[in-house]
Amino acid sequence: MISTKQKIFIARSAAGLVRVTRRTLGAGSVADVRRDGLNWRLDLGEGIDFAIYLLGAFERGTQKQYGQILKAGDVALDIGANIGAHTLPIARCVGPSGHVHAFEPTVFAFAKLEANIARNPELGERITAGQTLLSDSSEDVPPTAIASSWPLDGGRGGHPLHGGHEKPTEGAEAKTLDSYVAEAGLERIDFIKLDVDGNECQVLRGGQETLRRFRPPIILELAPYVFSDGENSFDAFIELLRGANYKLRRSPGGAVLALDARALAGAIPEGASLNAWAMPA
Numbered sequence: 001m002i003s004t005k006q007k008i009f010i011a012r013s014a015a016g017l018v019r020v021t022r023r024t025l026g027a028g029s030v031a032d033v034r035r036d037g038l039n040w041r042l043d044l045g046e047g048i049d050f051a052i053y054l055l056g057a058f059e060r061g062t063q064k065q066y067g068q069i070l071k072a073g074d075v076a077l078d079i080g081a082n083i084g085a086h087t088l089p090i091a092r093c094v095g096p097s098g099h100v101h102a103f104e105p106t107v108f109a110f111a112k113l114e115a116n117i118a119r120n121p122e123l124g125e126r127i128t129a130g131q132t133l134l135s136d137s138s139e140d141v142p143p144t145a146i147a148s149s150w151p152l153d154g155g156r157g158g159h160p161l162h163g164g165h166e167k168p169t170e171g172a173e174a175k176t177l178d179s180y181v182a183e184a185g186l187e188r189i190d191f192i193k194l195d196v197d198g199n200e201c202q203v204l205r206g207g208q209e210t211l212r213r214f215r216p217p218i219i220l221e222l223a224p225y226v227f228s229d230g231e232n233s234f235d236a237f238i239e240l241l242r243g244a245n246y247k248l249r250r251s252p253g254g255a256v257l258a259l260d261a262r263a264l265a266g267a268i269p270e271g272a273s274l275n276a277w278a279m280p281a
Contacts, residue, residue, distance in 0.1 A: 007047075012152040015050050032119075038088050039119035041112070047150035047163075048085050058085035062275050066090065066191060066219060069252050073097040074190035077216075079134055079177075079203060080104070082148055083112040086193050091123040099126050101184065105133035108167035109148040128184075133174045134196075136205035140174040147197055161225055161271040164197065177207030189214040198226035201233075204240040211244045215280040217252060223273035224265040235261040246278040 019029055022044070029044045035056045042049035051058045063086070070076065072095035078087045081102035091100045104110045110131045117124045133142040147164030158165050181189070189210060196203060200220065204211070227234040238261040241248065248257040248264075257264065257276060268274050 011047055011050055011054075014054060015044055015152045018050075018054070019044055036089075038092070038123075039116075041115050041119060043112075045152055046083075047152055048083055050152060052085060057089070059275070062086070062219060063089050065251055065277075066193070067093055069217065070094055070098075070191055075186060075188050076100045076191040076193070077177075077189060078102040078193045080193075080195040080197070081113055081129065082109045084116040084129075087113065087127060087129070088116060088120055088123055090191070090193065091120075091127050094126065096126060099128065101180075101186075102127060102129040103132045103134055104129070104148070105131060105142055105169045105172040106146050106148040106167040107131070107170055107172075110172075131169075131172045132180070133169065133172050134177050134180070134203045134206060135174045135199075136176060136202040138175050138179050142169045142172045142174050145169060162197070162223075175206075177203060178209045179206075181207075181210050189216045192216050192218040194218055194220040197221075198223070198228065198232070201227075201231065201237050201240060204237070204244070208244065211246075217280070218246070218278040220276060220278060221273045222248075222264060222268060222276050224261075224268060225270055234265060237261075238264070241278055245281045247281050249277045249279050252277055252279065 031042050031044060031053060033040055033042060033053060035052055040052055042053045044050050044053055048058050057063055070093035074094045075098060076090050076094055078090060078100055081087045081104040087100055087102045094100060102113065104113050113129055117127055117129060145166035145168050147159060148167045149165040150163055151165060194200060194203060224234040227237060238259050242259050248259060249255065250257060
């Protein structure tokens with residue numbers, strides 16, 4: 001298990017070679033490409049973008065896992081959608097009769113999300129994207145900036161461990177998951193992808209009725225080092241899962257992980273993360 005910072009270092013080395021080659025050919029650092037049947041506009045100086053450019057997909061193993069459980073007609077939520085690296089593959093999985101609701105609060109990533117959706121109009125018809133911060137109160141004022149950029153050239157101002165750079169949230173609105181579900185009139189939720197870099201507690205507290213009513217499986221990132229202290233700590237996050245009567249698994253049908261915050265934090269190296277599934281008990 002390698003850290004996010006190590007992943008960025010490896011990608012930076014590969015990206016340097018690609019960009020030099022493209023420059024020699026007269027091409028810039030932004031590429032319009034087709035990968036794995038999807039159309040993308042990618043900034044090759046960004047970590048997520050470059051992974052798609054080089055490998056054809058971002059977190060392919062994760063995509064394979066949710067591809068095994070999603071069905072035509074399913075309704076899915078992509079919370080922390082960023083550029084749509086999972087939004088578009090999920091939309092393909094749920095088919096024309098399904099729908100994906102994608103949430104991304106930063107101006108930077110939301111613009112890229114919209115651009116990538118626009119490049120896939122058939123999938124775009126089954127995606128609703130909003131510049132929305134899901135929190136534990138609809139009265140919250142979103143933070144002025146949130147990490148949504150992982151530049152491969154590093155630079156000042158990045159998170160000391162995961163290297164993320166904060167981007168403005170101007171224009172974003174805060175909602176609870178429960179209020180969004182009510183306003184959108186959703187009658188089913190079959191799957192949630194949750195990756196919000198330490199803000200998971202707020203999302204879960206604002207979505208307790210949704211979890212109780214629909215019992216969706218949730219794929220999430222376990223990264224103890226990004227959580228704050230107190231009510232939004234990693235311990236609090238694990239307790240919220242326990243209170244909602246969820247179990248943690250390595251994969252949808254895989255080994256159960258103990259809902260023990262200290263044990264989980266001890267098993268995940270500092271600066272690293274583990275994708276896991278929260279499954280209804």
